Amino acid sequence: MRSVFRYRLVRPAIVLLAFVCLTAACSSGGDEPPSTSEAAPTSDPESSDFGGVQIDLDKDLVIGVSIRNLEQSFYQGIESGIRQRAEELGVDVVIIGAGDDSDKQAVTFADLISQGVDGILLTPVDSAAAVDMATRAEASGVPVLAVANQIGSVEEFGDQHIYAGTVGFVTADDVDMGRQAANIVADEVGDGDVAIGILEGSPEDSRTTLRNSGFEEQLAERGVNYEIAATVNGNWNAADGAEACTRLLGAAPTIDVLFSMSDEMTSGCLGELPEFQLANTDIVSIGGTATGLELLVENKIVGTVCEKPATMGALALESLIIAIRTGQLDQGLLFYQTPKATVADADVCNPQW
Amino acid sequence: MFSKESQGRTWAAVAVVLTIVLAGVVGLNIVKYTSADAADAADRTESTAAVPELEPDPVPTTRDVVADDSPHVLDIVVSSEDITVSGTAPSSETGEAMRSVVTDLYGVDAAASFTVGESIFPDWYDSYPTVIRQIGFLSEARLEVRSNQTILTGKAPRQRDVDALLKTLSGVRGFPPLELRVTVTNQDTAQVVVARSDSQISVAGEVSSPKAKRILIETIQQGYEDVQVVDALSINTSIGFELNLNAFAQYVVALNSFNKHSTSYNRGHTYAFVSGELSFAPGENELTAESTEIVASLPEFLIKSDLSVRIIGRTDDVGDDRVNTILSIARAKAVADQLLEAGVNAERVIVVGRGERGASGPDASEEERANERGVDIEIGTVI
DSSP: OOOOSOOOOOHHHHHHHHHHHHHHOOTTOOOOOOOSOOOOOOOOTTOOEETTEEOOSSSOOEEEEEESOTTSHHHHHHHHHHHHHHHHHTOEEEEEEOTTOHHHHHHHHHHHHHTTOSEEEEOOSSTTTHHHHHHHHHHTTOOEEEESSOSSOHHHHOSSOOOTTSOEEEEOOHHHHHHHHHHHHHHHHTTSEEEEEEEESOTTSHHHHHHHHHHHHHHHHTTOEEEEEEEEEOTTSHHHHHHHHHHHHHHOTTOSEEEESOHHHHHHHHHHSOGGGGTTOEEEEEEOOHHHHHHHHTTSSSEEEEOOHHHHHHHHHHHHHHHHHHOOOOOEEEEOOOOEEESTTGGGOOOOO | OTTSHHHHHHHHHHHHHHHHHHHHHTOTTSEEEOOOOGGGHHHHHHHHHTSOOOOOOOOOOHHHHOOOOSOOSEEEEEOSSOEEEEEEESSHHHHHHHHHHHHHHHGGGEEEEEEEOOOOOTTHHHHHHHHHHHHTTSEEEEEEEOSSOEEEEEEESSHHHHHHHHHHHHTSTTOOOEEEEEEEOOOOBOEEEEEEOSSEEEEEEEESOHHHHHHHHHHHHHHOTTSEEEEEEEEOTTSBOOTHHHHHHHHHHHTTTOSSEEEEEETTEEEEEEEEEEEOOTTOOOOOHHHHHHHTTSHHHHHHHOOOEEEEEEOOSSSOHHHHHHHHHHHHHHHHHHHHHTTOOGGGEEEEEEETTTOOOTTOOHHHHHHHSEEEEEEEOOO
16 A cells, blocks of 8 residues: 655654564564664754654645435535544545445545545445445545444355455444443333343344344343343334334333344334333333434433444544554554433433534 | 633633734734633634734733733742642631642642632632642743733743643633733643663753752652662753653652553643553453552542543463453453552543554464463553
8 A cells, every 4th residue: 555654764753663562563574683772862952752653734635525424414414524634634535425425436536546535435335336436545545444233245245344455443332332222121120020122223233233233132141031022113213113013012012121222213213102001111212313312311212322423523533634644554453432321310421423 | 620611701702812912012922712612722823823922022021901800710830940829718627638630740849739618619629629730841931820811921842831730721601701921832741751670770961950850859769768779960051941841750659559661741731651560361351469559559549630541451372362362451451440440530640452463473482372362551642
């Protein structure tokens, strides 16, 4: 991949880089034997040495951002996080929405490369189609970092995949979000018997699988004696969530807990059903949206897990810039924290979408 | 809050008026902010640049423009070598805690005292530690906060140092209107690299004065009693003074549980890379008792410093790449969970799985592979 930064190979930097790599097996893969004679680095006013990492803080950067759909609040949250962090870091960004159109995204992505941007953040419309974009960017020497949605289909590569040649993948940890939802349930019900209904996202979506696995793993770890009474597909949206919720309660009318995988589905469910039908049911949701927090404050749900698209966008931009400025173009899989918010501590979640 | 729409309009009006006034009074070398809308730095820069060139008048003293003579909520004075903080605290306990924030960060260079009085801004005390840290990047500075007016004067090495402080102040609900008269000097600042191996700790780079050098070396020596300190610091009087260098020395000391780390101070950034001590058996993701004890030394430092932290899990290259990525995440999470349980702010903790990326390859020795199965910790940021 193209070197997009200036190295100033000065002696202290070499010594320190060797020190760090020897002690850490750092990402550049140093394999020299350990030395006990690390010379004290000498001062060099021209050096941009930073603890063994060479950086160039002065180079002006322009980062391209290709976002799946700027009409959706989740992606708007990502955009706002990127813009705010860009301003703090003094970096220019060119942000283009793809309108959920994969072909359009391919064209505008190519435009960003043509404009000579220093790196690109990509939230793919279609993970499979994004492979061609990443390949083209790599050939042009433009580092790419995936945000929220991975590059490369889940069917072919599995979930939480970092496509070869890209800088990394910044996303929320869906397994952990499932675990946090389970923690809310465990805190509510203790170790008693509990019948749970699950309102899940579309079953072919890997997020559904990951959230389910984290949820059940953590329930077991917390010693909750649970039974999954029914699982229905609410397809992540309010309308389908409402319809699915009706089906769920038809199949299992006496559930103690409803675990909904998105605040939007939760909202649809609560809007559709008469209040008495869920009066004895603890509702746990995922999202941390303004809607979810409102439901929480109104005591209509017992908790939600706090997704933070703006935090994710900011982390993605920061990570891509670190990669470019340091030349460490393999940042890996990056997760931000998604804490649970309950009635008692709703303020841990400042809604970002 | 400043970000509320209604107050935003008020701020905008204040911004226009004060920009005009300050353009005439202060001259072009003074950066003018009046709005708390820190998210619009680009616009501010443009409006500053558009001010017609005027013959600079002497910069008025703060007293010339202070109309509010109510007691100080806070008064911070940063001189060329020390910091003095005074103000009002809602109780003697809070006042003592506020005093400790100052002395913990700046040590012998700090003096702080607070009188007990009415709490005017309920949110103020949450932001106070950040303000104390951020103002250390400025020199010859004064921040005066009264019930109806805030004034910040001084010099800043970089625009972003001003922006960061303004952003913190703007986050305080009900904070009074701000007059800002800060000169951005664009001056180089201290660069220091501290590298610790088992037997020694070397301190290299440039600081602005013999006093800064002495404090840095002495603080580190006191924190590493049994380790040889190698002084390779030089003095460059043309670079700017930064009080935060003292805070940096405290950070270095806070990492003394780790036998290997590299810690840097560069243009106001503190960055520490801790590596090589949190290791795992093949396929395992549980911390050993020894590693748990080492990690336990971090939360107090992280909570106090308010620095972000990246926990980076790694594996050797034995086995499937995808499985290794997930394993590396699990290793990083083991450390992150310990920090979070100890009260480190979740907003500042990032979990990273590098998997086998960076591993030595098929010819690696068993010792090299053992080193690759670990967790590294990055504190602060290089950018």
